[in-house]
Amino acid sequence: MPYPGRRGGRSGPFQFPRSETPALGERRRQRVRNMRYQSTTDHQERSHRDGSPDICTTMRHLLHLFVAHLEPFDTAEAIVKALKPNLRPNEFCEQLHSIYKETKTRVKQALGSAHEMVLTVDLWSYRTEETYLTVACHFVDRLGYHKSHTLETTRCVDDPTAVNIVQQLLSIADIWGIKEKIHTLITAHMPNMKEALANTSWTYMPCFAHTLNLAIKEAMKGESAQVLLKKCRKVVRFFKSGTEAEKKLRELQSQLRFHQKELVQPADDGWLSSLTMLEQLDDQYQAMPIVLTQRSKNDMCLNEQELKELKNVVLALKTFRDATSMMKSKGFETISIVIPLLNKLMGKLRKQEGMLSSRLLAQCKTHFGDPNTNKLSLTAALDPRFKDDILTDVKSTNEMLIKDQQANARSRQTSSSDLSFEESLTMYLNHDSIPEGGDPLAWWRITGSKKFKDLSKIAVRKRGVVSTAIPLERAFEKDEMFRNRRKWLARGNLDMILFLNSNWLEV
Template identity: 25%
Template sequence: MEQEPVPKRVRSYVWEHFDLISPRKVKCLICAQELTYSSNTSSMLRHLRAKHPETTPNTAATDASAAAAGGAGVGAQQGRQAELDEALVNMIVLDAQPFKVVEDKGFRAFVQKLDPTYVLPSRQTLKSMVDKKYEEAKKKSINELEKAEAVSVTADMWTSITMEAYLGVTCHFINENMELASVLLGVGHFTQSHTAENLRDAMELQLQRWGLRHKVHCLITDNASNMILCAKLMAVRNLPCFAHSLNLVVKKALEQTPVLTDIRTRGRRIVTFFKSSVKAKEKLAEVQNHLQTPPHKLLQEVDTRWNSTYLMLKRLHEQREAVSAALASIPTDIPPLVSLDYDAISECLEVLAPFYLATTELSAERIVSGSKVIPIIRMVQHKLASKAAGLKNETAGLLCQNLQQILATRCNVETIRVLALSTLLDPRFKTLAFGSQSYAQEAVAKLTAECATTIRGESAEPSTSQSAAMSEPNPEAGAVDNLWELLDSRVGATQQIPNPTANATVEVQRYLSEPYLSRGEDPLAYWKTRATTYPLLFSLAKKYLHMPATSVPCERVFSKAGEVASRRRSRLKPRTLETILFLNKNL
């Protein structure tokens, strides 16, 4: 007996309108379009509903009832299908779900229960829908960026689970509503060696693709030498990532504090023990419950992030009684931390806390952060100086001293022009944020000079009508005008040519004399209401206040990239990865 060409488990009515022309292909009998066949009828049913709605039983029934009621059943059903399609695409890109989720039995059953009329797309169709969404989102982002007057760019490198390198580039600007905005320009597959020249070429290509090359105000990167040289080769101002800079300061200070290094080493062993032993983990939970200690897990230190050192020590200090009791009740050769260790940890945490808070605040997105670098560094220095005298523990005192010295050497931020001007242009800080008033006055002079340059750039010859009005002879004046010709010409010249420096000085001083905003207020909202009051400074505020203080936006993209390119999706193509990350960031 001959085998049926169509699998026996398929009993859908759609086979009345399709022929199976190969194991992986079907052909519509109505319009002759060929579709991929993957053991289910989803793509065929979707095709019939989209192209030939009159053939579907549900549609026919809906049409009949809708016609009787004077409605439009087909349109409503198609509209519902489109809404759910969009929701599915959003779920894929926002939650980093693989395309094959639409083939998972549990997910299909769940969707069927929610809405039996919804036809899930095939994996291939879903990918096409995501690609279409990408093109729409990219077009929208291009329109936004065309209106931006200046942009700052962050860049960073990342390696996927399959050991493929990517260059991430994000763009930051102030939009036409005086709000901070950002766009992920791309996460490009980087197959070349990570030289400054290759990075430069990739960056230039990305910026030209978006039409942004002439708008780049500065490039924010980590302190890697190839990134710094890349900015130099591009002739673009480079700003270091200040979260990375603070990380280097603290790591260096920790290395120069040997007693604390020993405590950290023993702390890591304790954390590893409780994380790797089920029995130890259960015992710690039991002791926490008995002592009514917060049931928090211990946190492990990571070499590349000093913040993890702070969090590990803080959690060990919080759980010191529970950890000591648990270790004492389990046979182990792990040496516990003793009272003297915890005394050192306690004061070291006080010394490190300002750095942790500073890093967290500077790394925040969707708020003005570049203007905070100078005041935050200044406040950290103030905190260290005020704590130094009251420290009782020798280890904490040495750590504090190391931090003060290294911070002063590596973070002389008040001399960095773009940071100084952004701080001045932030009405919460102005000149009061500077530790040195001489640096503050230098910044005021630079701001005034840039305003004057703006005036000179905007100055133009008087219009024809104005020139005619000024030079039109007055017949009644007669020969008297000739007498005053020299003086009139000099007065006319002063009226036509403004004094840029004087005008700039007046505007800057008027702004500086205004009351300060409170720290919780929005500086961009302030400038939105001062566009006509301070037109020169308003223009410069849009140029300087959009700069992020760190390259963390790129790092967060890569954190999401790690979710997308997980082991379940390790075969994801680089182009698809970039598409999903772009939508995840820019939707």
């Protein structure tokens, strides 16, 4: 008998109201829930068989981790294969290349919206046998934020002379479509670069970190400093290599209630490594002569003059370390920091005693000249953190602004008269400064653009120029691991891995 309520039954098309058939409604809802559950289960099973989104996401996270730490390509592939045994041939490579293409498209879009750029070049040796260039660009985007992107890492096609490198850079800039947007080039280890750029519209600027490191290296070549360093290394090596000697030193320090710290052997000849060693030695030396004498190592004991010189060397090098700590940016710091940093650094060196301080001051003058007349003083004057220390003469600064605008006619963005510049400068000079820890680019983006419109265009352009050719975390010998790791990346993946290391921000 047909069910009453179904079409064709004795009751015709009549159907019971939902409220009158709770059992039937519940059965239908349960069937729908079961179908949905089965569909989800089947989808999950198919996903895990065919390469699940979870595995793909995990692979993407792992790739990001390997790229960030510059892990070898074969190591990364082996770990992914262990997580996904049925990994298709080339699937790992395809995933990485897909991410590379996505990231490259995003970077190209960002470059397309920029008006003016700065190019930096890191010249480095690949396994001591080949010279490579890592090229990056820097600019202030349309929202007023500073951006940095590694563009390419490539082998020098010819001898790494300044002329050959410029030709290679022009080719790279042309490929990326930014050659006409570049106004400044920053490099290290290339003394003839200024002459090589004579036929281009690019301005050359040496890497500040490299120049500063060079000044310290030259100053420490003095005979007295070298003799002292050699003897200090010998003392530290004696205690670090002799277990009994170090044990005796710790016992003696404990008896005398001296503070104990780990002695440090310098990892290289860099000044930061040497400073760390000398600081620890100076801090713990009081107990050392007793142990050295007991072991008939009297020749290692520092005399009164050497102890005094040790303290002077530590003080001088700490001055450089403290000064460079002003460059707190992770990545790249702009050149507006250079003149304030030099003023602070050279001012402290003048007050110090010791041969090294005198040599360091002389080297700073040789490499940088008088900070007050340095051409970078204009950039520092347009930084609201330092303007009160730099911008004291409106007329001379106005003349520098006009001269700078004439020298960079391509970037002239204002039709105002010269008088408006002087009026803006006067207002800017009388305006409150911002704290040293403030963001000058944000200040020009928000406050400066409203109150000093003409000046803000110049200031933002200047703020786009960075001070170093490499990120600050590597500029002062702080990231030796990065330099070592990139040398052991496979040639075929070198460009892609270093590109993603800089630009892949999203997982």
